[in-house]
Amino acid sequence: MNNERNKTIRWTEVLRKYGTVIGTIIMFIIFSLVVDRFFTFGNLFMLLRQMSMLTIIACGFTFVMAAGGFDMSIGNVTGLVSMIFTIVLVSTSNFLLSFLIAIVVGLSVGLINAMLVAYINLPDFIGTFAVGSIAYGIKMLLTKGNPIFIKNPPEIFTFIGQGYVGAVPFPVILMLAFLIISIFILHKTKLGRRIYAIGGNTVASVYAGINVKWYRMITFLVSGLSVSLAAIIMTSRLNSGQPLAGENFLLDVIAAVFLSTTMFGEGEPNAMGSFVGALIISMLNNGLTMLNVPYYFQYITKGMVVIAAVMLAVVMGQKLRVKF
Amino acid sequence: MSFIDVKEEMLCTRNLGKEFNGVWVLNDISINLKKGEIHSIVGENGAGKSTFIKILSGVYAPSKGEIIINRKKVKFNNVKESEQLGIRTVHQEINLIPFFNVMENIFIGEELEKKVMTINILDKKKSAEKAKEALDTLGVELDLNKYVHKLDMSMRRIVQICKVLVGKYEVIIFDEPTTALGSSERRRLLEVIMNLKKQDVGIIFISHNIDEVLEISDRITVFRDGENMGTMLKEEATARKIVSKMIGHKSYSNFTREPVTDKDKVIFEAKDLNTERLKNINFKVYKGEVVGIAGIVGAGKTEIARAIFGIDGVESGEFYINGDRYKPKPRNSVKKGIALVPEERQEQGLVLNMDVKKNISLAYLDQFGRSNVIDFEAEKNTAEKLIEYLKIKTTGPFQIVKYLSGGNQQKVVIGRWLSGDFSLGIFDEPTKGIDIKAKEDIYHQIDMLAHKGKGIIFISSFLPELINVTDRIIVMKNGKIVGEFDPRQNTETEIMIAMLGGNNSE
Numbered sequence: 001m002n003n004e005r006n007k008t009i010r011w012t013e014v015l016r017k018y019g020t021v022i023g024t025i026i027m028f029i030i031f032s033l034v035v036d037r038f039f040t041f042g043n044l045f046m047l048l049r050q051m052s053m054l055t056i057i058a059c060g061f062t063f064v065m066a067a068g069g070f071d072m073s074i075g076n077v078t079g080l081v082s083m084i085f086t087i088v089l090v091s092t093s094n095f096l097l098s099f100l101i102a103i104v105v106g107l108s109v110g111l112i113n114a115m116l117v118a119y120i121n122l123p124d125f126i127g128t129f130a131v132g133s134i135a136y137g138i139k140m141l142l143t144k145g146n147p148i149f150i151k152n153p154p155e156i157f158t159f160i161g162q163g164y165v166g167a168v169p170f171p172v173i174l175m176l177a178f179l180i181i182s183i184f185i186l187h188k189t190k191l192g193r194r195i196y197a198i199g200g201n202t203v204a205s206v207y208a209g210i211n212v213k214w215y216r217m218i219t220f221l222v223s224g225l226s227v228s229l230a231a232i233i234m235t236s237r238l239n240s241g242q243p244l245a246g247e248n249f250l251l252d253v254i255a256a257v258f259l260s261t262t263m264f265g266e267g268e269p270n271a272m273g274s275f276v277g278a279l280i281i282s283m284l285n286n287g288l289t290m291l292n293v294p295y296y297f298q299y300i301t302k303g304m305v306v307i308a309a310v311m312l313a314v315v316m317g318q319k320l321r322v323k324f
Numbered sequence: 325m326s327f328i329d330v331k332e333e334m335l336c337t338r339n340l341g342k343e344f345n346g347v348w349v350l351n352d353i354s355i356n357l358k359k360g361e362i363h364s365i366v367g368e369n370g371a372g373k374s375t376f377i378k379i380l381s382g383v384y385a386p387s388k389g390e391i392i393i394n395r396k397k398v399k400f401n402n403v404k405e406s407e408q409l410g411i412r413t414v415h416q417e418i419n420l421i422p423f424f425n426v427m428e429n430i431f432i433g434e435e436l437e438k439k440v441m442t443i444n445i446l447d448k449k450k451s452a453e454k455a456k457e458a459l460d461t462l463g464v465e466l467d468l469n470k471y472v473h474k475l476d477m478s479m480r481r482i483v484q485i486c487k488v489l490v491g492k493y494e495v496i497i498f499d500e501p502t503t504a505l506g507s508s509e510r511r512r513l514l515e516v517i518m519n520l521k522k523q524d525v526g527i528i529f530i531s532h533n534i535d536e537v538l539e540i541s542d543r544i545t546v547f548r549d550g551e552n553m554g555t556m557l558k559e560e561a562t563a564r565k566i567v568s569k570m571i572g573h574k575s576y577s578n579f580t581r582e583p584v585t586d587k588d589k590v591i592f593e594a595k596d597l598n599t600e601r602l603k604n605i606n607f608k609v610y611k612g613e614v615v616g617i618a619g620i621v622g623a624g625k626t627e628i629a630r631a632i633f634g635i636d637g638v639e640s641g642e643f644y645i646n647g648d649r650y651k652p653k654p655r656n657s658v659k660k661g662i663a664l665v666p667e668e669r670q671e672q673g674l675v676l677n678m679d680v681k682k683n684i685s686l687a688y689l690d691q692f693g694r695s696n697v698i699d700f701e702a703e704k705n706t707a708e709k710l711i712e713y714l715k716i717k718t719t720g721p722f723q724i725v726k727y728l729s730g731g732n733q734q735k736v737v738i739g740r741w742l743s744g745d746f747s748l749g750i751f752d753e754p755t756k757g758i759d760i761k762a763k764e765d766i767y768h769q770i771d772m773l774a775h776k777g778k779g780i781i782f783i784s785s786f787l788p789e790l791i792n793v794t795d796r797i798i799v800m801k802n803g804k805i806v807g808e809f810d811p812r813q814n815t816e817t818e819i820m821i822a823m824l825g826g827n828n829s830e
Contacts, residue, residue, distance in 0.1 A: 189696045190689050197686055200675035206635065207672045208687040208740070209658030267677065 020262045020273075020312075024280050031287040038287060045169060049237075051282035052175035053230040057249055058256040058274040059182040060226025063219040065257050065269040066186060068199035069117065070124040071223045073132035074253060077109050078246030080135040081231035086148045086241025095154045103228045109135065110224025114217035132250075139243050148241040161236025171233045178229065182222075182271040195219060196268060251302060252281045258309040281305070332359050333395075334526045335380075335411070335495050340389035342375050350375045350550045353389070357495060360524040362517070364537045367547035368570055369621060369785055373530050376547070377497055380528075381413045382406030393494075410494030414501055418480050422473035429472050430455050430486045458489035463519045478509035482516060496520065497528040502536060503622050514540055532620040534563045535825040546570055567820045571787070579764055581771045583795045583812075586611040590647070591779030592662075592748045594632060597641035601627045601803045605641070609748060609779035614770060616794030616811070617783045619823055624803040625783045626667050629752045632781075633657045633664045646747055658687055663741035665734075667752040667783075673737040674725050681707035681721035683736050688744030710739035715765060731762025738769060749773055750781045755789060767793050787816055787823070799823055 032039035057074055064071045081102050088098035109131060116127035150157070163170040186192035194215050198205045205212055230249070235241055259280060260273025281302065288298050336356035342349055350372040357363050367373050378384045380391070382400040391398055393409055400406040420429045431451055438447040455468055464482055472480060481501055488496060498517065502510045514536060521527060531537050537544060544561050546553040546569040553569040589611035597605035601624050609615050617625045630636045632643060634652030643650055650660045657664075666672035674683055684707045685692055692706070693699035707721035714735045718728055725736055734754060741749065751770065755763040770780055770793060784790050790797050791811040799807040799822045807822040 188698060190693070190698055191696060193682065193686075193689060193698060197675050197678065197682075200677050201671075203672050204675055205686075206654050207633075207664060207666050209654045210686070211655045 017264055020259060020280075021276055024276055024283075027280065027283060031283060035287050035290045038290060043286070043290075045167075045172070047282055047286050048172045048175075049169045050286065051278050052169075052171035053233050053246075054249065054252050054256065054282060055175045055275050055278040056178045056226050056230045056233075057223075058253045058260075058278050059178055059271050060223035061253050061257050062182065062260065062269045062271050062274045063186070063195060063222040066192075066199045067195045067216050067219045068202060069216060069219060070128065071113060071220065072125060072129040072250065073109060073113060073135060074223065074227050075247045075250035076132040076136040076139070077106065077224070077227050078231045078234065078249055079243055080109075080139040081105050081228050082235045082245060083139045083143050083148070083241045083243055085232060085235050086150060087142065089153075089157065090148060090150060093152075093154070095157050099232065102232055103225065106224040106226075106228025106231070107221055108224070109227070110220040110222070111217070113224070114220035117220070118213045118216035143241070143243050145243055147243065150235075150239055150241075153236075153239060157236055158239070159236075161233045161238075171237070174229065174233065178226065179271060179275050186271055191215070191218065199268060251306065252278070255281050255302060255306045255309060258306060262309065262312045277309075333357070334359050334393065336392045337380075338390050338392065340376070340379060340386050340391065342379060342384055343387040348387075348550055350379070353547075353552050355545055355552065355555065357526045357528060359526055360521055361542045362521055362527045362529050362540050364529045364531065364541040364544045365547060366531065366534070366537055366544060366566060366570065368787075370549075371547040371570070372550035373547055374499075375550070377413060377499055377528075377530065380406065380411055380495075380497060382411075408492065410492050411497070412488040412491070412493045412495070413497040413499060414481070414485055414488060416499045416501075416503060418477075418484055420472045420480055420483060423471060425469050425471050426466060426475075426483055426486075427451055427455050427468040429483055430458070430490055432487070434487075434491065454490050455486060458486040461489055461519065461523060462486070462516045464516060476509060477505050478513045481505070481513055485516065485520075493525065495526040495528065497530070499530045500532060501529075502531060502533060510536070533825045534566060534821070537566070538563065563821050563825070564817065567817050567824065571816050571820055579767045579792050581614075581767075581774075581793065583613075584774050585613040585795050586777070591645070592632075592781075593642075593644040594628075595642040595644075597628075597631055597643075598639045599627060599631050599636060599641075600639070602631060603804050605631075605805060607798060607805065609781060611777050611779060612774045613796065614774050614780040614782055614794045616790035616797040617781060617800060618787055618790055618797050618819060619785070619800035621785060623800040623823070625785070625800055626752055627803070628800070629664060629666075629750045629781070629783060632748075632750065633662055661745070661747035662750065663687075663744075663746040663748070664750045665737050665741065665752060665754050667756070669730070669734050669737055674733055676726035677724060679722050679724050680711065680716070680718055680728075680736055683725050684710055684721075684739045684743055687740050691744065706743050707739075710742060714739050714742070714769070729758075731758035731765075734758055734762065734766065738766065742769075746778065748779045748781065750783070752783045753785070754782075755784070755786070763789070787819060791816060791819075801825070 037043055057078070061071055061074065084105050085098050085102035088101050089095065092098065113128050113131055116122045116131065117124050159170060161171060165173055186195065194205070194210050197208070197210060198212050198215055202212055231246065234245055238245060256277030257269050257274050259277030260269050261267050263273035263276060264270055284301055284305065285298060288301065333356050338354050340353040341351045353376060355363070365373055365376065375384065379386050382403040382405055385401070398409060400409065421432065424432070436447045436451045436454070437444040438450070452468055459466055462482060462485060466479065466482065472483060475483070502513055505513060517527060517529070518540060529537070529541065538558070538561060541558055543555055543557055544566060545555040546566060548570055556565065587610050590608050591611050592609040594605055594607055605628060607615070617628060619625050627636065631638050632652060634654050634657050638652065643652055645660045645662065648660070650656060670676060675686070681703055685703045689698070692703045704721050710716070711718060711721065716732050716735045716739065718732060725733060728736065738754070754766050767789070770782060774780055782790065782794055794811055797809045797811050797819060798805055799809065799819060801823065809819050809822070
């Protein structure tokens with residue numbers, strides 16, 4: 001009797017922690033069976049390459065959300081970084097310089113977000129949303145909305161988005177590196193511990209002597225860095241600066257990171273979960289496209305996935321910590 | 325003799341009692357209230373005053389006993405029913421909307437309407453008339469169009485009373501109406517209550533301030549541990565009589581300790597500390613000394629802890645730890661050797677979704693591993709040692725803290741500071757809501773820390789434990805230090821009189 005109860009408890013525990021992962025595997029199997037050419041080497045690598053940018057930004061976003069914050073600026077900032085990166089590269093032909101400037105732009109936006117949200121105490125949603133709007137305006141101002149094509153791109157530039165190391169696409173390697181570093185920082189270091197403590201209980205973190213503003217700032221810087229990296233990969237893949245590219249990232253990233261809260265832990269966002277979340281979203285994008293489902297249905301599906309993820313998170317008993 | 329009064333008895337309770345989970349928090353309360361009478365109820369926190377009010381106002385149903393209004397037995401199932409019988413409560417918290425004006429606030433939820441072409445619209449004229457009437461009853465002049473955020477606290481309280489007066493009222497219960505009021509505001513409010521008395525309203529007045537109770541009451545009833553300790557007439561009541569009825573507790577620990585104070589070494593000093601709530605605070609804590617801070621709720625005890633640790637900003641003041649001046653900011657305070665066990669362990673003390681070891685290592689995380697990488701082994705070992713040392717009942721370092729009982733959660737917060745080395749330990753209500761065994765464990769810990777040469781500040785609104793555990797008691801009132809007592813010399817009554825007002829209330 002008692003034993004039986006223990007068993008059911010253990011089962012719900014497993015489902016709670018790994019249910020979403022099991023769901024992902026089932027979804028993968030279904031797509032493999034239903035969609036022609038889904039389960040092929042070429043398509044799977046394409047899937048991984050497609051999801052690399054999403055995963056990188058989702059990892060950055062995981063830092064922000066682990067500290068109880070939110071970053072609405074990521075989508076527009078991806079486009080802004082991409083445009084500035086392209087403009088500098090086209091006008092100077094200096095890859096290193098344009099690369100550094102792209103990183104600095106992402107970090108600067110992160111810093112501005114942090115100042116508004118962590119130091120001036122604007123609500124995360126409002127502060128970062130407004131910054132995203134400004135980013136949108138600036139990238140349109142710089143380009144008048146026109147794409148910029150890169151003629152005679154340097155080899156290293158092309159390699160970042162399109163190259164291979166052995167059989168593995170280089171963006172996938174970047175993604176795995178970013179993922180592993182994120183997991184390491186979040187779960188093995190004092191920095192990560194303090195970030196989670198702040199997200200878990202900001203007030204108690206202050207009472208434990210943690211400099212909450214400082215650590216929240218770091219999370220926004222990581223988010224900015226991840227956006228820069230993803231924007232560089234995206235620009236290389238497209239071989240051009242596309243002002244409107246990257247705008248879908250916001251919803252995809254939110255979906256991925258919310259899905260992460262349903263995996264592995266006590267309901268907090270985590271990088272491994274964000275990776276699985278990004279896989280789910282990318283699989284949906286990829287599979288539905290191959291099934292010739294019109295793009296607007298993909299939007300509907302993704303919206304429902306976000307709702308399901310958030311509801312799952314709430315049902316599993318933790319409150320959403322985001323401040324409005 | 326004077327209990328046989330010509331005035332009519334409007335409200336009376338017979339053997340009223342309330343039980344929660346087998347514990348009688350209120351037992352056999354029989355009191356009565358006459359028309360035009362102010363009947364005060366006093367007692368310590370937890371004496372049962374709030375439960376009593378909640379039963380009268382229909383929030384709780386009594387577990388036994390009866391309520392009689394105008395000679396008729398009544399029963400109410402909710403607040404509305406109690407209000408319909410004319411029992412109205414002016415709550416301690418003021419729930420007004422700051423950017424609504426006085427009139428709008430008075431009629432929130434009870435808006436007066438008139439029909440214009442079959443559509444209901446607000447009847448401003450009638451509202452103004454009724455509001456004016458209410459203000460006249462209170463003898464107060466107030467512009468109805470003024471926004472509430474521009475009013476002082478006593479005026480807000482008056483608006484809150486007007487909300488009651490525009491409805492049906494026979495008995496008005498005032499729950500600590502003068503809390504957070506300055507002396508002239510307090511004066512004004514007491515006058516308003518006296519005016520209501522003249523209109524034959526029956527008034528139940530709850531207050532911690534003995535001076536004002538003695539001033540305005542016709543009769544005073546003392547509650548202790550949920551029981552009625554007796555009712556006195558105004559003429560026979562004195563502060564000492566009231567307080568001696570209030571204190572004395574049914575069951576309490578007989579923990580005692582020996583002083584180990586080293587008067588040659590000052591661990592901590594605050595000089596001329598002023599904040600929004602605190603005025604001219606000066607005190608020292610010596611090595612091995614346990615200093616108690618006593619005072620009623622709202623006296624400014626917690627504010628002292630928050631100012632020293634740096635949670636709230638200070639207007640002025642100097643702070644010294646081990647002779648060094650420091651700037652109170654949480655991060656800096658921890659570095660300089662201050663530990664704070666906050667009042668609200670769940671909101672301020674713990675990350676409830678984290679496990680025991682992570683909560684323990686949170687403040688002194690830097691000691692676990694030299695680099696930025698956490699030494700998990702050391703962290704786990706420290707947690708295991710502290711679990712054993714503090715007798716924390718848990719399945720182990722990996723148990724999530726939210727599943728622990730209150731007392732064990734509190735021990736986790738204390739364990740956090742014991743994992744490092746601090747000089748000044750501030751314990752803000754460390755025994756609130758935990759069982760007697762856990763309380764004694766915490767007293768024992770405080771004694772051990774004093775023996776180790778640390779300075780301790782022990783904040784509590786429960787005087788008996790301060791008397792048992794501390795070497796010196798500082799009494800606070802309205803943000804000021806109003807007295808210092810030696811718990812081994814002075815009696816509980818003396819200290820309590822200082823806390824509640826005695827003769828030096830502003």
